[in-house]
Amino acid sequence: MNNIRWLIPPQGSKSTNCDDEIVVSSRIRLARNFSELPFEMKMKPKDAQRLLGLVRSIVDANDGGEFIIMKRLSLLERESLLECHLISPDFLKADRQSGLYVNHAGNLSVMINEEDHLRIQCLSYGLAFARLSTLAFELEERIGNEVQYAFHDQYGYITSCPTNIGTGMRASVLLHLPGLVFTNEVEKVLKGAVQLGMAVRGIYGEGSEIKGSMFQISNQHTLGLKEEDIMETIVKLTHMIMDIEKKARDVIFEKARHEFEDKIFRSIAVLRSARIISTDEVLNLLSAVRFGIGVGVIKDIGLDVVNEILLVSRPANIQLYFNEVFEEHERDIRRADYIRQRLGEKTANSRQ
């Protein structure tokens, strides 16, 4: 597996646009099943084999991406794919016949034989539903032209879990809201989102903790809705939350400029000088740096670098980055090495 490829942030990430600082990333996921094959629960090995072969023959003609038999990957490689948001936690287990297609740009993946026969997923930094849905539906159509999807005239696409029936679509945004966290408004705002039919989660999806002031918002419902409406609701809600976040920032930056500059400059300094650093600390420090870029205090670091460090710093990714296997302690040391190198160390005091 070409481990470095997944770690390069996808196109459009070089922007240091303030909006892209708040909307970390967006994602679209389509669940599909084939009518001619039994659903996951009833699937036999030969069905799974047929499913893999079917999809492979179609996606191989796509754009020079990579088709991966999950069983052939090490746990480390699978963990890395999870950290890159290319597979689900379910896909960590290597106990079934499952496959993965990732396109060349690394912004489209298809999980084959997850909970559903297909999970087509597109992701990008910033708010990019239009581009992502084009990409996802293009592939969805190409596959649908070859094999018939399980579809019910009244309900829509049939899925393994009833929560996905209908459009089979989940659209999500990952928002960075340090202003609302600081002013204690974030809970109120996110409750509003839930009332609008949204699910709110931490940076690593379902069941993950809230860390680094990052919140994932996605549609709760898929039944009885149009795909465009799902995306439009999230886009509108996102713009609304961005406005409130920006207002919160203006207020706190006026009232507590020194406190925030202090936090921002200390965070960069620690990233640039630490010799041991955990993933969680990196997440929190990068949140402050991200904020510093957003409010214009930091000018010499781009969002692309922040996004890259966020991704490469994860436990499995950092090992694939160095192409070595490390215990936790060594990992914290090598992570610090990588970050100092990436951000340009500013002290001349190293022993090395």
Added chain:
Amino acid sequence: MNNIRWLIPPQGSKSTNCDDEIVVSSRIRLARNFSELPFEMKMKPKDAQRLLGLVRSIVDANDGGEFIIMKRLSLLERESLLECHLISPDFLKADRQSGLYVNHAGNLSVMINEEDHLRIQCLSYGLAFARLSTLAFELEERIGNEVQYAFHDQYGYITSCPTNIGTGMRASVLLHLPGLVFTNEVEKVLKGAVQLGMAVRGIYGEGSEIKGSMFQISNQHTLGLKEEDIMETIVKLTHMIMDIEKKARDVIFEKARHEFEDKIFRSIAVLRSARIISTDEVLNLLSAVRFGIGVGVIKDIGLDVVNEILLVSRPANIQLYFNEVFEEHERDIRRADYIRQRLGEKTANSRQ
């Protein structure tokens, strides 16, 4: 009052000797009373006036130092003198006729009409009892040639408080023991010192907390001992503790090199980038920097700079340094400004 003068570290402080990193400073204090004047408790205003006049006429001929009537100083100036270890907490109160002489170098002071008629005190960075006692006894003799000290043939010098009777001498060292703090041996070592007749205190003397891994050790007893023996005991004990401290450092630096380098480099980075910083945080960060200089990890910062920052950062000193009066919050901001300027800021990200 020439406020800046006290803040310049006294001679000999430019050393980056590892021993001077562990022995932060040493001090000798002599308590003396005049037989012809009533002791503090029975003193009348005219006696106090006479005492001040007497001492002034002698010390004015000394070496171009400064004679200060304490009542004339603002509370801020008195606090600054306390922070510079030139007066005792008792001298903060301006409710009596008391005076202070400080020599030109700022390493000798005489408190007049403290608990005793005279408190002659010499202080220096590093371990310097020989030099300090010469300096102290020179002035003590000069004054003793003019006015007779209260002296008892059997006990020695008579003092206001019985704990000082005899030599009237208190010799102390301020030790920086991060190694022993880390290995949890410090309590055992200091208990040993107490058993040898020593008193152990925090960096700011009696009643002060232990901060920044700094411990003050001084002789508990003054009666029935020779001055040389008091100093010799402390010097021997100091060398013993230094050896144990160095061994502890070797062990932890071998076992936890990354952890310590991490702490050291983060500490400099924070000092060089903070926008708001408290005195206590400075004390802790400087302890790590001091350690870094001692173990040779830091090469571009001298102990003189560390000692200066330790002194100038104190709440009253920082105000006198800028010659302005600040509330606590503004003080934390200006302290950070001063430290960044003094250490040479390493980020190019400042808004200013």
